[in-house]
Each structure stands twice: as C-alpha cells, then as structure tokens.
Amino acid sequence: MISITVNDTRHDLDVDPDTPLLWVIRDELGMTGTKFGCGVAQCGCCTVHIDGAATRCCVVPVSTVVGKHIHTIESLSRDNSHPVQQAWIAEQVPQCGYCQSGQIMAATALLQKIPHPTDAEIEDAMTNICRCGTYDRIRRAIHRAADRT
Amino acid sequence: MNAEPATQSRRTFLQLTSGFGAGLALALALPARGARAAAFAPNAWVRIAPDESVTVIVSKSEMGQGVATGLPTILADELDASMDHVRFEFAPADPAYVDPVFGDMVTGGSTSVPDSWLPLRHAGATARAMLIAAAAREWNVPASECTTRPGVVWHAASRRSATYGSLAAAAAALPLPANVPLKSPANFSLIGKAHRRLDTPRKVNGSAEYGIDVRIAGMKYAAIARSPVFGGSVARFDARKAKAVRGVTAVLAVPSGVAVIATNTHAAFAGKDALEIEWHSGPVAAVSTASMFAAAERLAKTRSGERVALSRGEPDSVSGRVLEATYRGPFLAHATMEPMNATADVRADRCEVWAPNQVPLRCRAAAAEVTGLPLDKCFVHTTLLGGGFGRRLESDYAREAVEVSKAIGAPVKVM
Numbered sequence: 001m002i003s004i005t006v007n008d009t010r011h012d013l014d015v016d017p018d019t020p021l022l023w024v025i026r027d028e029l030g031m032t033g034t035k036f037g038c039g040v041a042q043c044g045c046c047t048v049h050i051d052g053a054a055t056r057c058c059v060v061p062v063s064t065v066v067g068k069h070i071h072t073i074e075s076l077s078r079d080n081s082h083p084v085q086q087a088w089i090a091e092q093v094p095q096c097g098y099c100q101s102g103q104i105m106a107a108t109a110l111l112q113k114i115p116h117p118t119d120a121e122i123e124d125a126m127t128n129i130c131r132c133g134t135y136d137r138i139r140r141a142i143h144r145a146a147d148r149t
Numbered sequence: 150m151n152a153e154p155a156t157q158s159r160r161t162f163l164q165l166t167s168g169f170g171a172g173l174a175l176a177l178a179l180p181a182r183g184a185r186a187a188a189f190a191p192n193a194w195v196r197i198a199p200d201e202s203v204t205v206i207v208s209k210s211e212m213g214q215g216v217a218t219g220l221p222t223i224l225a226d227e228l229d230a231s232m233d234h235v236r237f238e239f240a241p242a243d244p245a246y247v248d249p250v251f252g253d254m255v256t257g258g259s260t261s262v263p264d265s266w267l268p269l270r271h272a273g274a275t276a277r278a279m280l281i282a283a284a285a286r287e288w289n290v291p292a293s294e295c296t297t298r299p300g301v302v303w304h305a306a307s308r309r310s311a312t313y314g315s316l317a318a319a320a321a322a323l324p325l326p327a328n329v330p331l332k333s334p335a336n337f338s339l340i341g342k343a344h345r346r347l348d349t350p351r352k353v354n355g356s357a358e359y360g361i362d363v364r365i366a367g368m369k370y371a372a373i374a375r376s377p378v379f380g381g382s383v384a385r386f387d388a389r390k391a392k393a394v395r396g397v398t399a400v401l402a403v404p405s406g407v408a409v410i411a412t413n414t415h416a417a418f419a420g421k422d423a424l425e426i427e428w429h430s431g432p433v434a435a436v437s438t439a440s441m442f443a444a445a446e447r448l449a450k451t452r453s454g455e456r457v458a459l460s461r462g463e464p465d466s467v468s469g470r471v472l473e474a475t476y477r478g479p480f481l482a483h484a485t486m487e488p489m490n491a492t493a494d495v496r497a498d499r500c501e502v503w504a505p506n507q508v509p510l511r512c513r514a515a516a517a518e519v520t521g522l523p524l525d526k527c528f529v530h531t532t533l534l535g536g537g538f539g540r541r542l543e544s545d546y547a548r549e550a551v552e553v554s555k556a557i558g559a560p561v562k563v564m
Contacts, residue, residue, distance in 0.1 A: 016395050016396065016415065016416070018415075018419075019413070019415045020415060023413060023414045023415040026414070027413040027414050027415070028413070030364065031355070032355070032358070032361075032364070033354070033355015033356065034355070035359075035361070035486075035535070036361060036414075036488065037486050037488070043486065045486060072355070073354065073355035074354070074355050077354065078354055078356075079354075080350055080353055080354055085353040085354060088349075088353045089349055089350065092345060092346060092349060093353075094348070094349055095213030095214070095215070096211075096212050096213030096533070096534060096535055096536050097213070097348065097352030097357055097533070097535075098359060098486040098487045098535030098536060099486050099535075100352050100353060101355050129486070130486075131484060131485065131486045131536050131538075132213045132536070
C-alpha cells in the first residue's frame with residue numbers, strides 16, 4: 001500500500017511502486033486533466049506540482065512522492081477563478097488545448113517563484129511544447145497574471 | 150462518462166434536399182423524445198431548451214482550429230441568438246451530418262466554415278422563423294409584424310416580447326417552413342466579430358474531455374506493439390514476460406500487431422515493453438526519406454507521369470527573368486500532442502466507440518466491419534482532439550479498439 005497526497009487529499013493505493021505518478025493520477029484517481037503526451041518528460045503535458053515545483057510526472061515513480069504534496073490542474077479552481085486561469089481566458093490561449101494543463105501548471109510554478117518574470121525568464125522556464133504554437137499568448141497571459149497577483 | 154446510446158442516431162431523419170448549392174441537404178429531425186421533449190429541435194443542427202440554452206450540433210472535429218465556436222456563431226447569427234446562451238455538442242456519426250462537398254463526415258483542408266456555411270445559416274433562419282410563428286400565434290398577430298432581438302421575439306405594436314426558451318415547446322409543434330430567407334450579410338451581428346471561444350473554460354481547468362480521457366465502467370487498458378515499419382507483420386511472439394507483469398490480464402495477436410490488455414495504462418505499457426516479437430519486415434522496409442527523394446529526383450528528370458497542376462495565360466511566350474526552385478519536404482510524423490487512442494465497448498447487439506477523430510463515419514464503418522453489426526448499431530462519439538493534422542483522417546485507432554474489445558468481451562481503451 002502506498003499513500004500519496006494529491007490536491008490536499010490523502011489516497012491509500014495498492015499499485016506497483018514503479019507506476020509513474022501520471023498514471024496513478026489518471027487511472028487510479030480518475031483525474032484526467034493531467035495529460036499524457038510523449039511519456040519521456042520532454043513535452044510537458046503531464047506537468048504537476050510536487051512540493052510546489054513544476055514536474056513532468058510521466059517519469060516519476062509513485063513510490064518517490066510519498067510524503068510530498070502533489071497538486072494537479074484540478075487544484076487551481078473548478079470555476080476558473082484562479083488568476084492564471086483568468087489570464088488564460090482573457091488572452092484566449094488554448095487552441096486544441098491538450099498541452100494547456102501542463103502549460104498552466106508550469107506558469108503557476110514560475111509565478112510562485114518569480115512573481116513578475118521578464119520575457120527572458122518566461123522563455124527559460126516555459127519549455128513545454130505546444131503543437132498549435134500558442135507560445136506568444138502564453139507569454140502575454142503570464143504577464144497578465146503577474147499583474148493580477 | 151455518459152455511456153447511453155447516441156440519441157441523435159436513433160431518431161428518424163427526413164432528408165429534404167433544398168434547391169440551392171451543389172446537392173446541399175438540410176437534414177430535418179423529428180422532435181426528440183424523453184427529457185428533451187420540451188426542447189425545440191427543428192433540424193439536426195440546433196436545439197433550443199426552456200432554459201434558453203441554444204445547443205448547436207457541431208459536425209466538424211475541434212482540434213484547435215475553433216470550429217466549436219465558429220460554426221455555432223454562423224447558426225446563432227441567423228437565429229438571432231445571444232452568444233451567452235450558445236453551447237455546442239459534437240455530432241454523432243450519422244449521414245445527416247455529411248459534408249455536402251466531401252460527401253462524408255470529414256474535417257480537413259480548411260473547409261469547415263465554407264462547407265457548413267449555408268446548411269447552418271438555413272438551420273438558424275428556419276428555427277428563428279418558427280419561433281416567430283409560435284409567438285405570433287400566441288399573440289394572435291401576423292408573423293410579419295414580429296421581429297427578433299437576441300434571444301427574444303418582439304412585437305413592436307403591442308410591445309410584447311417572449312424569450313426563445315419560453316417559445317420552445319410551442320415552436321416544436323409547428324410545421325417546418327420552406328424557403329426561409331437568409332440575412333443579408335450587411336445585417337450579420339455575430340459573424341465577422343471576435344468572440345471568446347466556447348471551449349476555453351473547460352480547457353483551463355482540466356475538465357475538457359479528449360479521447361484519452363474517456364472512462365467507461367469496467368474498462369480495460371490496452372497497448373499494441375505495432376510493426377516498426379509500414380507493411381510489416383508479426384512472424385512470432387513470446388508473451389511469457391508480458392503476462393508476468395502485474396496488472397496484465399491478456400496478450401493477443403491483432404491485425405496490427407500484438408495487444409497487451411491490463412487493468413491500468415502503466416501495466417499495458419510495461420507489458421508491451423516486455424513482449425518479445427519477431428517481425429516480418431514487409432515489402433517497403435527499405436523505403437526511407439533519402440530513397441523517396443532519390444526516386445522523386447529520378448522521376449523529375451523524365452516526363453513520365455507529368456501533370457500540369459495549373460496553367461494560366463501563355464507561359465511559353467513570356468520573356469523575362471526565370472526563377473527556378475526545387476522544394477522538398479521529408480516524410481514527417483504528424484506529432485499530435487494527444488497520442489492515437491480510442492475506446493470501444495462491443496456488445497452482442499451494439500458497439501460504441503469514443504475516438505478523437507476527423508472521420509466519424511469511417512470510424513463507424515470500421516466498427517461495423519469488425520463486429521459484423523449493422524451500421525445503425527454502431528455509435529461513434531467524437532471527443533475533443535489533442536491535434537489532428539490529418540493523422541486522424543485515418544480510422545485505424547478506432548478499428549483497433551473495436552478489435553480488442555470484441556476479442557476480450559469488455560470495454561477497452563487502446564493506445
């Protein structure tokens with residue numbers, strides 16, 4: 001039995017300890033906002049926060065996050081009231097939207113670390129891939145969210 | 150996950166061919182039964198409910214290009230609806246939604262707006278005329294004296310108004326009018342303006358449902374090991390190590406390779422990795438980007454197979470500077486962010502498929518072919534797509550899901 005804390009709720013799970021956190025979140029906990037893209041921590045679709053740090057959880061064994069605080073896209077708000085969600089709506093960022101949970105989680109972690117990032121700091125931190133090419137709007141949304149927080 | 154059968158597909162459709170365009174068919178549905186009975190659904194494209202919601206049925210796949218907002222906007226403009234009330238729903242795989250130009254349900258080639266333009270405008274204009282007729286009848290005034298404001302029928306002389314939602318039930322009982330005139334483009338109120346995308350809110354909080362997010366009660370997870378080259382096939386495989394992976398419940402040969410079925414995705418992937426497979430490489434194993442470039446260059450030096458793509462004026466008699474260029478593109482993966490996937494639930498008498506796809510009817514045809522069920526017992530739910538780029542103009546992923554579900558007798562998500 002493995003106990004993990006996701007979105008401030010503790011879950012006791014009977015899973016293979018090698019299971020990537022992503023599949024525990026999606027298959028076992030049924031929270032599908034965190035996406036599977038490349039499976040090798042390159043695209044960033046699966047970004048969640050582990051103790052506040054943006055982490056690509058498709059390669060993180062669940063056994064390594066016991067005792068840590070995990071937060072997923074579902075933790076921001078269901079009613080889109082979080083400033084980053086608001087900024088994403090105001091700038092109309094998503095196109096296909098598949099990468100956006102990961103983008104938003106990466107942006108949220110960035111803003112927690114650097115409340116008013118420069119363009120260069122945004123480009124350094126935001127390395128998630130968007131196949132639709134929404135990078136410009138992502139940058140504008142991060143600046144907008146920075147002004148609101 | 151809602152696993153009830155697609156209501157739309159069960160309706161009886163009357164195909165009325167209107168007298169404009171190239172074979173344009175406006176499909177008209179009989180009123181829906183049950184919970185939707187109070188709603189006004191004058192055609193296959195729109196449903197107006199007593200709560201004022203205007204649900205536009207989107208027959209094109211949303212893969213980022215914005216059809217789930219753009220197409221409803223077209224209908225809403227002719228209907229004179231308020232965008233705040235507009236919702237969207239993806240169409241079932243049903244001939245009622247065939248694209249008039251493609252002759253199939255297809256999303257591709259930047260054609261969604263031009264091909265949907267007239268059907269959606271007519272559907273909206275017809276619904277508006279019926280709402281006006283319902284109000285005029287209730288007020289006992291000529292319909293010609295009534296007009297609309299967004300979401301409301303209005304009779305100026307008596308200063309009476311009624312919302313679309315309040316008129317829905319009455320409008321649903323009226324006969325369908327023919328040849329309802331369309332707006333003059335000068336009077337468009339929504340078309341040509343920027344609107345917030347209807348799919349944004351669900352895409353910023355994780356609730357948007359892509360194919361990979363579909364969850365069915367009792368669902369298994371499967372991963373298929375496919376030939377590393379096109380046209381290859383399995384010579385032999387050893388499943389012992391795969392079957393030893395915790396969570397793996399079955400390993401079976403399928404037409405495209407070897408499927409590992411498990412109780413979760415991780416086990417399916419781990420089981421796939423543990424398979425030992427020997428492949429027949431097939432007839433095109435030696436083809437590469439380099440060999441395709443070489444073949445193209447060889448062909449370019451001959452006139453064999455030459456075709457004129459475009460000829461305008463008299464190019465041979467024109468003098469001046471000659472510009473020559475050679476363009477080449479490598480063989481590329483489509484690289485959608487959402488990997489190919491589909492979920493299928495094959496039963497003795499019906500088959501349901503959930504798939505992020507650009508070709509719902511082809512997915513349905515694949516399901517019917519694999520199961521042997523009639524087409525009207527096969528239902529395809531098109532989800533949001535995490536990118537398409539033409540890769541999802543194929544239906545292989547839907548076929549694989551149906552094959553595996555049929556083989557194991559349980560619903561399954563296949564990746």
